[in-house]
Amino acid sequence: xxxxxxxxxxxxxxxxxxxxxxxxxxxxxxxxxxxxxxxxxxxxxxxxxxxxxxxxxxxxxxxxxxxxxxxxxxxxxxxxxxxxxxxxxxxxxxxxxxxxxxxxxxxxxxxxxxxxxxxxxxxxxxxxxxxxxxxxxxxxxxxxxxxxxxxxxxxxxxxxxxxxxxxxxxxxxxxxxxxxxxxxxxxxxxxxxxxxxxxxxxxxxxxxxxxxxxxxxxxxxxxxxxxxxxxxxxxxxxxxxxxxxxxxxxxxxxxxxxxxxxxxxxxxxxxxxxxxxxxxxxxxxxxxxxxxxxxxxxxxxxxxxxxxxxxxxxxxxxxxxxxxxxxxxxxxxxxx
Numbered sequence: 348x349x350x351x352x353x354x355x356x357x358x359x360x361x362x363x364x365x366x367x368x369x370x371x372x373x374x375x376x377x378x379x380x381x382x383x384x385x386x387x388x389x390x391x392x393x394x395x396x397x398x399x400x401x402x403x404x405x406x407x408x409x410x411x412x413x414x415x416x417x418x419x420x421x422x423x424x425x426x427x428x429x430x431x432x433x434x435x436x437x438x439x440x441x442x443x444x445x446x447x448x449x450x451x452x453x454x455x456x457x458x459x460x461x462x463x464x465x466x467x468x469x470x471x472x473x474x475x476x477x478x479x480x481x482x483x484x485x486x487x488x489x490x491x492x493x494x495x496x497x498x499x500x501x502x503x504x505x506x507x508x509x510x511x512x513x514x515x516x517x518x519x520x521x522x523x524x525x526x527x528x529x530x531x532x533x534x535x536x537x538x539x540x541x542x543x544x545x546x547x548x549x550x551x552x553x554x555x556x557x558x559x560x561x562x563x564x565x566x567x568x569x570x571x572x573x574x575x576x577x578x579x580x581x582x583x584x585x586x587x588x589x590x591x592x593x594x595x596x597x598x599x600x601x602x603x604x605x606x607x608x609x610x611x612x613x614x615x616x617x618x619x620x621x622x623x624x625x626x627x628x629x630x631x632x633x634x635x636x637x638x639x640x641x642x643x644x645x646x647x648x649x650x651x652x653x654x655x656x657x658x659x660x661x662x663x664x665x666x667x668x669x670x671x672x673x674x675x676x677x678x679x680x681x682x683x
Contacts, residue, residue, distance in 0.1 A: 368383070378397045392436065397429065402463075405470070418436060443605075487617050492612060511678065524610060535564050550658065552656065552659060558644065572630040580627070582625055583623060588613065588621075
């Protein structure tokens, strides 16, 4: 479920007395999850209610719960037997961030195996959002992050949206959530790299899991070659975002896209930062990652070794090049 302003509007309806308005999310989650609004102050929060035993490790670490400007995480005792972990919005200028944040945290909780694990996952997820906001709050996305987002959006626009239903295409874009590959479908996964070099000699791989095809039917590596310059006839990041947004007709899917963009560090309130530079797609290559494709995977590493960034030379990849039809087949996958 994607949390939208409409959910809060209903909860913020005037009350004759003080108290709380709540909307339950994910009844199948291992603990109770609520969107909550206090009255009369209309403070928004995500509330995770758990038994005391499952919350014990959070109680012991309560002084270390993460906080960020405009966002807080608090723990409250409901009774001797229950606790509430609250994600609280304290600054209205972060409303655009709060909706995708609570959507993401609630979904993380739903996917957890138990109540204690869900609380730990919620804290970890909130910390990830805290780091994101700290990184982009002032100067916006770094040049490398902008290029990376441009490449992923171009692949989404040119290859995923034309093949899949809108909701499936946006769901397939998993890069902003921290997944090992930028796109994941039933048919396989695609990792996207972006370069402004005229003839890039290599592609940087950020870790041993990025080109590891364990658990996926197929894996491809994509390289978007873009021209980047100020002015000219290319598209700004804003224009590329708007183009993807305009291609989606469903308000619910569009809200889902907005959440993904914010997770990627693109905050709508900072659009002024992204009018320049402009980008022109020069080429988009895809390679099959299989067989003897040059890569490092987790199974190759000795115990104690991890986080291995490395480069793959593009000169030896001709035999792995994928056709447009093969890319479409992977993206479409099985729809049974």
